[in-house]
Amino acid sequence: MKVATWNVNSIRLRIESVIDWLEKTGTDVLCVQETKVEDGNFPLEPFTSAGYNVEFFGQKSYNGVAIISKHDITDVQKGFHDDDDEQPKRLIAANVNRVRIVNTYIPNGTELGTDKFTFKLDWLQRLRHMFDSDCNLNSKVLLCGDFNVAMDENDVWSVPAWTGKLHFTLTERAAMHYVKQWGFADVYRQQNGDKKEFSWWNYREGSWQKDQGLRIDHIWVSPSLAEKCSACWIDRDPRGGDKPSDHTPVVAEFAI
DNA sequence: ATGGTAGATTGTCTA
Numbered sequence: 001m002k003v004a005t006w007n008v009n010s011i012r013l014r015i016e017s018v019i020d021w022l023e024k025t026g027t028d029v030l031c032v033q034e035t036k037v038e039d040g041n042f043p044l045e046p047f048t049s050a051g052y053n054v055e056f057f058g059q060k061s062y063n064g065v066a067i068i069s070k071h072d073i074t075d076v077q078k079g080f081h082d083d084d085d086e087q088p089k090r091l092i093a094a095n096v097n098r099v100r101i102v103n104t105y106i107p108n109g110t111e112l113g114t115d116k117f118t119f120k121l122d123w124l125q126r127l128r129h130m131f132d133s134d135c136n137l138n139s140k141v142l143l144c145g146d147f148n149v150a151m152d153e154n155d156v157w158s159v160p161a162w163t164g165k166l167h168f169t170l171t172e173r174a175a176m177h178y179v180k181q182w183g184f185a186d187v188y189r190q191q192n193g194d195k196k197e198f199s200w201w202n203y204r205e206g207s208w209q210k211d212q213g214l215r216i217d218h219i220w221v222s223p224s225l226a227e228k229c230s231a232c233w234i235d236r237d238p239r240g241g242d243k244p245s246d247h248t249p250v251v252a253e254f255a256i
Numbered sequence: 257a258t259g260g261t262a263g264a265t266t267g268t269c270t271a
Contacts, residue, residue: 009271010263034271036264061264108271203261246262246271
């Protein structure tokens with residue numbers, strides 16, 4: 001089973017390239033973030049025509065997540081259990097092929113010391129608590145998405161440039177590490193050692209051309225799923241195409 | 257300190 005995560009930065013604008021990529025790569029499950037569309041306007045038809053099921057949870061203009069799968073999608077959860085309607089649409093979870101898949105668009109944080117930065121840290125606490133209460137460490141659990149955190153020095157193009165900056169502060173990394181300590185392995189690191197590759201490049205400053213990016217899109221899995229992982233890679237092709245998202249897909253393959 | 261680009265939307269907000 002091939003599982004991917006991709007922040008598409010508008011599913012409606014990117015619909016053709018997403019469908020093309022799915023068909024070209026034969027991906028079984030694609031988790032997308034920043035769909036930026038209300039559920040009533042989600043472009044469902046292109047996916048069903050291509051043989052995929054979709055569960056989505058979105059809002060106008062901002063945020064929005066979806067799980068796109070060749071297999072049946074069951075036991076869908078949208079948002080945290082205690083969220084009200086006003087909360088940003090940043091999490092969708094479901095069972096696919098007996099794997100609990102949690103797809104998240106973790107808050108950006110905007111700027112250190114702001115309410116939004118605090119919101120990001122609090123959100124990560126809630127994410128950890130969700131695994132504590134809902135998931136068994138012995139079951140197959142996969143957490144993926146745009147985490148908006150680079151976890152170690154090989155995840156940023158320049159350590160001096162990023163030290164103390166949003167996405168790479170010790171505070172954010174510690175909060176993210178607490179989530180990881182539930183029992184997750186980063187399958188990209190497991191499969192690729194210290195390799196330095198990125199999943200996001202700023203639209204500004206010619207970042208893509210200079211390969212000045214961050215690895216902030218991740219696939220983390222529970223121990224029984226880590227055992228089954230045979231490969232994990234970053235597919236740079238979509239980022240180099242016409243009118244690209246600022247993120248590119250991360251893919252993991254499992255022998256299940 | 258500011259601006260550089262992009263998307264949804266149409267006056268700004270978010271990233």
